Amino acid sequence: MNEIRIFSPATVANVSCGFDVLGFCLDSVGDEMVIRKTDKKGIYITKIEGYDLPYEAEKNVAGVSALAMYADAKPDFGFEIEIYKNIKPGSGVGSSSASAAGSVFGMNVLLGNPYNNTELSYFAMKGEALASQSEHADNIAPALFGGFTLVKSVSPLEILEIPTPNNLYATIIHPQIEIKTSEARAILPKDVALKDAILQWANVGSLIHGLHTNNYGLIERSLHDAIVEPHRSKLIPLYQDVKAAAKTAGALGSGISGSGPSIFSLCEGINTAKSVEQAIRKVYANSDIEFDTYVSKINAEGMKILNN
Numbered sequence: 001m002n003e004i005r006i007f008s009p010a011t012v013a014n015v016s017c018g019f020d021v022l023g024f025c026l027d028s029v030g031d032e033m034v035i036r037k038t039d040k041k042g043i044y045i046t047k048i049e050g051y052d053l054p055y056e057a058e059k060n061v062a063g064v065s066a067l068a069m070y071a072d073a074k075p076d077f078g079f080e081i082e083i084y085k086n087i088k089p090g091s092g093v094g095s096s097s098a099s100a101a102g103s104v105f106g107m108n109v110l111l112g113n114p115y116n117n118t119e120l121s122y123f124a125m126k127g128e129a130l131a132s133q134s135e136h137a138d139n140i141a142p143a144l145f146g147g148f149t150l151v152k153s154v155s156p157l158e159i160l161e162i163p164t165p166n167n168l169y170a171t172i173i174h175p176q177i178e179i180k181t182s183e184a185r186a187i188l189p190k191d192v193a194l195k196d197a198i199l200q201w202a203n204v205g206s207l208i209h210g211l212h213t214n215n216y217g218l219i220e221r222s223l224h225d226a227i228v229e230p231h232r233s234k235l236i237p238l239y240q241d242v243k244a245a246a247k248t249a250g251a252l253g254s255g256i257s258g259s260g261p262s263i264f265s266l267c268e269g270i271n272t273a274k275s276v277e278q279a280i281r282k283v284y285a286n287s288d289i290e291f292d293t294y295v296s297k298i299n300a301e302g303m304k305i306l307n308n
């Protein structure tokens with residue numbers, strides 16, 4: 001195989017209480033990428049469609065992750081990368097991660113799969129760091145592993161796969177503003193109060209237990225963020241109104257998707273997810289804010305090969 005076309009999924013990071021640790025994969029939105037071998041050694045981004053992004057490999061997250069893997073693999077050929085971007089950069093559903101993870105996933109297949117998903121996540125984090133000025137894997141991991149993931153540690157990198165209840169859906173609303181992850185990280189406090197930390201790790205533990213036991217009530221009671229949301233929600237217009245409308249329409253809970261501005265709601269069943277979508281659309285419909293919404297099942301597979 002000398003060329004591969006893939007679907008590289010959008011992802012939701014943090015998942016309320018799990019800042020920089022938890023994430024899940026979406027299946028209704030993602031980028032497409034083509035990676036092909038070339039005789040010319042090195043990494044070359046040869047086509048970008050959808051959004052205006054750098055062609056220089058060192059300035060594009062897809063190229064940075066690819067270069068990191070290339071330096072380790074040392075093949076006697078090069079790779080060309082085409083990016084067909086559907087995920088708006090700065091939207092909060094892992095646009096940078098879809099590129100960073102997709103390039104190394106595609107290269108790995110063309111190399112005969114010498115690396116596992118944790119090793120691929122390591123390379124992809126190098127690309128993610130270009131976008132967010134920090135190495136975090138909570139979008140990268142669900143994009144590569146699929147489903148829900150927990151990043152146990154970054155150094156050494158250890159990623160845990162968490163079971164996904166089969167009737168869990170996500171409703172996403174994306175107000176058309178851009179929030180760069182690097183900026184949304186810069187406003188966070190360096191220290192947290194012990195009482196908030198206790199609440200946070202209690203919720204992370206109970207959320208994980210709820211996912212393991214298909215306990216939707218426990219998932220609902222765990223979707224709270226005492227540490228990051230109070231600072232970042234100020235960046236998102238009508239955030240509290242969206243949360244309230246989603247809850248009234250039956251959502252288990254809502255939170256900021258990644259660094260925002262997208263807002264996710266987790267729902268039991270597709271009918272509830274669609275009702276929540278209708279309810280939260282009304283919140284922005286009465287404002288001058290452009291937005292889009294979608295409902296997505298949790299994508300248990302992650303990356304998809306489109307040309308095999």
Ligand SMILES: Nc1ncnc2c1ncn2[C@@H]1O[C@H](COP(=O)(O)OP(=O)(O)OP(=O)(O)O)[C@@H](O)[C@H]1O
Pocket residue numbers: 013053054059060061062083088089090091092093094095096097099100130131132139179180181182257258259260
């Ligand atoms: N291939 C790429 N895809 C997306 N963004 C890229 C890419 N290469 C460089 N960038 C830059 O990375 C930034 C987007 O990453 P950022 O992490 O801020 O947003 P996001 O990934 O969409 O959201 P989040 O990480 O919160 O889910 C933009 O400044 C964009 O110009």
Ligand SMILES: N[C@@H](CCO)C(=O)O
Pocket residue numbers: 013014019020021092094136138139181184185257258259
């Ligand atoms: N955990 C990261 C995810 C960014 O998508 C942050 O919130 O800054």
